[in-house]
Amino acid sequence: MSNSKLYKGSLTTIILKLLNEHDKMYGYEITQKVKALTKGELKITEGALYPALHKLEAEGLLDVEVAKVDNRLRKYYKLTETGTKETVNKLEELAEYIKTMQTLVNPKLV
Amino acid sequence: MSNSKLYKGSLTTIILKLLNEHDKMYGYEITQKVKALTKGELKITEGALYPALHKLEAEGLLDVEVAKVDNRLRKYYKLTETGTKETVNKLEELAEYIKTMQTLVNPKLV
């Protein structure tokens, strides 16, 4: 992310969630999707994204499939079975975190 | 934090918000307050807390006042004027971040 504050650990969750919804995506597509969904508020940098994708692949959460489109390389990533399960966990963790932060930061509403 | 996933940047916001509500607090008190408010879900470690407090002080967001209670040292921190302004910013950032994450993670509800 360039301009806005990405909180540590968020990126993995974002990637997994997007892949959970879109079946298969390639890196550049993910950066554009995030930009579009957040109306430009969140910009994923390649320096963060590609190492994160590689790590998820190494951990067995993602599978890769290389394709050539318009003479340009694309690496399509998709969730493995393990990755799908982990996505559920990550989303629960995020929801939990948000709830906790709201408790701390806005105690009257909780 | 020990057990649960603290997201990067959260700690500063938590500290500022607590000081915004409680006028002055000392380090140990902050750890206990967070533990109590979150029912043990979030545990701030000293290794994270004290350096964070020192940094906020160095940045001019906090003032320190040393006290001796029961023959034990306490360092009371309170917000400076700048710190109070920055608290507002940090809280807005957090709210924005939560909104953004919900957009990404639960797009149908937004």
Place this chain on the structure above:
DNA sequence: TTCTTATACATAAGAAAATTATGCATATAT
């Protein structure tokens, strides 16, 4: 009385995850 737990601070080493800065290559639009 000794040992554990709680209170209260601090720092150092290391890990994790980002930012920033590059680099390469092709395609399209100006």
Place this chain on the structure above:
DNA sequence: ATATATGCATAATTTTCTTATGTATAAGAA
């Protein structure tokens, strides 16, 4: 021709956290 967009990648650095220590006093349990 040149800039912008598409598409990948990595290295250096920074930030922020965890884990592991260390010091010291007080209170409670064995």
